[in-house]
Amino acid sequence: MKKLLLVLAGLLLVGCQSGVELRHGYWVDLRHPAQGARPRIKVIVIHYTAEDFPTSLATLTDQQVSAHYLIPRQPPQRDGKGVIWQLVPEQDLAWHAGSSFWRGATRINDTSIGIELVNNGYRSTLTGREWQAFSPQQIASLSALVKEVAQRYGIRPENIVGHSDIAPQRKQDPGPRFPWQYLAQQGVGAWPDASRVQHFLAGQTPRARVPVEKIMDLLQRYGYPVTPEMTPGQQQTVIAAFQMHFRPADYRGLPDAETAAIAAALLEKYGAAE
Structure with missing residues (x-):
């Protein structure tokens, strides 16, 4: 009996040193972690x-x-x-x-x-x-x-x-x-650089109207839920959500030049959705 216990203790020690772990009723080999693993929380x-x-x-x-x-x-x-x-x-x-x-x-x-x-x-x-x-x-x-x-x-x-x-x-x-x-x-979340917003505004009046299709393309690329079959009212709602986040001074959902410039600056800084 004593010999058996010594053998088991030896196996456990070897397992701990070699990346093999004893759990409840089975051993787990931990020595080959997959390179394709990603955290679930994104x-x-x-x-x-x-x-x-x-x-x-x-x-x-x-x-x-x-x-x-x-x-x-x-x-x-x-x-x-x-x-x-x-x-x-x-x-x-x-x-x-x-x-x-x-x-x-x-x-x-x-x-x-x-x-x-x-x-x-x-x-x-x-x-x-x-x-x-x-x-x-x-x-x-x-x-x-x-x-x-x-x-x-x-x-x-x-x-x-x-x-x-x-x-x-x-x-x-x-x-x-x-x-x-x-x-x-404070280092929490995304925000566009003011200088790049001005760059993409390119001298336009901030509230100057731009084609809604341009805004929707920018927002879709950044990651917002945009689909071709959206009604004008649904498009305005998505634009308003973006403005509420990145330009809360005016979140009426109107497609204007400043909204397009903010979206362009965010895409340049953080990249498009994959």
Whole structure:
């Protein structure tokens, strides 16, 4: 018996040294990792909840919808850092994106991390929609989280997006008050270089109309869900989603020269969807 135990111990030691691992009832040879392997997680999708924190937490822990992370408007602080709720393990799929498309891929739930921010979205007034701002503490916690997740999975800046980017016909979150430009300055997400936008604007008036076909071609190449059978109203909705992300001062969805210049600058900086 003693001899058998020594033999088994010897095999285990050799296995550990040689890249062979003993698991529950079987051995696994780990010495030949495939070069074609890629991380499952390629996209980070940011949402707002349109509900308060208790309601958001109840909704996102029910059976119908879920997200990997939830960040309150005023995250509790511990040792000077905000507390974030993790609701779904990162290796598991969460139901946050729905029917979606980004840069050639569908079923974005399968390849993404979903982050929900507690925010009321907008309220309708006599003068139009009033969108709720995000708190600095909330954005600081989000920035730290996204940086860490993006680094861990090698997620490119152009694949850090809003729900409205991947599902523009259905969703508007995180809305025009989400600070994409500020976050890009912190190293989170994509943003065009101002000098290159001016280069592609080429002296045109920013609000000068350009053919809608030109805008749709640029947005399709960058990664937005654009199809030939879209109605004019659907085209305007996609343009508005792009503008809400990259030019929130005017997101009426009109095809203008500045929108085309921003899209061209993004394509130059980050490349077209494959």
